[in-house]
Amino acid sequence: DYVITGQKMWITNSLQADWMCLLVNTGDGPAHRNKSLVMVPMDRPGIEKARKIRKIGMHSSDTGLIHFDEVRVPQRYRIGEEGQGFIYQMQQFQEERLWCAASSLLPMEECIAETVQWAQERRMFGATLADQQWVQFKLAELQTEVEALRALTYRACDLHVQGQDVLTLASMAKLKAGRLTREVADTCLQFWGGMGFTLENRVSRLYRDGRLGSIGGGADEVMLGILAKTLGIAKRPPR
Template sequence: MLRSILGKSLRAIPKRAESEAVGAWGEIYGPEHLQMQDSLRKIIEQDINPNVPEWEKAGIYPAHEVMKKLGSAGFLGTSHPEEYGGMGLDYSYTVAVSETLGEIKCGGIPMSIGVQFEMATPALGKFGSETVCEEFLRPSIAGDKVACLGVSEVHAGSDVAQIKTTAKSDGDDYIINGQKMWITNGIQADWCCLLANTSDGPVHKSKSLICVPMDLPGVIRAKKIEKIGMWSSDTAQLWFEDVRVPKKYIIGEEGSGFIYQMIQFQQERIFAMASAISGLENCINETINYTRERQAFGKSVLDNQYIHFQLAELQTEVELLRALLYRVTAMYVNGEDATKLASMGKLKTGRLIREVADKCLQMWGGMGYTLENPVSQQFRDGRLASVGGGADEIMLQIICKLMDILPKGTKLV
């Protein structure tokens, strides 16, 4: 579908100097990006948003159904290799998709989709053998399989180096034991991109990423975790008890998993930025509409200078976040190290979501404290952004390290 929409222009897409910039979007998005976004927007408006209230109440959404629709249209593999069903486009197209996913009227579904193509599969697409790419990447791009990422554990969230899950060598297999926590898509996933210790060496060289089918004996989906927000995204605790996995399911080289995961984290943080922007704008716009209609002391609430100045401040902050997103994207596309700016963007995203949601909720008065409105949705869903994918404090540590201002002797994983 996506190829037919973009047509022959796809052949020229990698030559970024030749693509035409469009208005205020600058050099990041050209005509092909906007066509792609329009196509995805139609799927969101027709097939996803009308069902969000029902899926939120159910506490889960039909991941296989939604992934298949997106995969068939080409949206789960924009930057993945063409030989496995991807589009082979530069990363700016993935960011365009991520930003449009933010138009889904909840946080849980975009996050789940983001795990599929931005968190569980980037390392597979970059470093995986033909065997694992055929068995796991191709069906994930097509939407035939749902993926999850198994990194966090009960006592090792942001501190990835301290994970305890092991994958012991046994002939041509690994025997996996351990547990994973906070696993998005964990209830419905067909396979897990699992980070495990494959040796007893230094913590940064002892880990490997392994593709683990979720129907193997010994894989236990212990429970669905109930959360403050992100209701429609299923989150699970997983156990692995003597799970036998062929060594051919390893991604890349044994012992390189920590490095591969750090690369995946960069895309996860960029996704967090991109997918937040539309939701922030929607929250502000809905608040403008509500305060314009709401009367207090004989005039519209929006007519108060304090209110419209606050909204102007918030919109300015959103535009600054968008500018940072596009700068980070350009760096990533050009092969530059975007670690510092991606970490800054992730930090700013979490804090801005909290600020926008809290200030807008206040402007709604009592209605802001009810469930069925966009600001309370943003308020409960958005709080995760400062915790998941690396807490604010971890982002600050990374930024300080790259600014070279940490005290001497400070250890940072």
């Protein structure tokens, strides 16, 4: 058996999960070669679901702090080869980052569309908000950026399905999606004025939920670090 002791934080849906896919240290070698992926039943003795983390957004998905105190798990619950967990996790990150980019497209489209409708209805000083050229140009620019992200994401997904390495494109798409979501939500909320600052407004939800896009699955700075290495600007660590 493996005997697991420690804690995990920021675990999505961990308060309801029956199983957890856990990246654990199973050796004493280098950090990228001493880890394994293990499926851990959440009803094992020694597991404590310590608390639910209160977040500013993504309220439909619980995030928990989990403690492990000498939790015994059979080695047959390991995924793949021992010591290859870090490699497996990095490979999985490519699909997760593509998902992050793809799943951001529709919320941004809907946010822009609802803001266009609002701008056409909101009257001020004898005209509508949509009559302001600045508003027209900014919403047109944001929609163009969304379509550019869609093209990048679709290309990366297509190459991934073909079995090609999409480390660079997936990192670019993840970076762009997180930053563009923030820009779309912030700009549209501003156009809504006080109504945008209410919880009943879907634009305000994207403003809160979308902020995670530049943090979860690899922060913007991690994506930039990867891109700097693939471009040959930053030095790669010695193996």
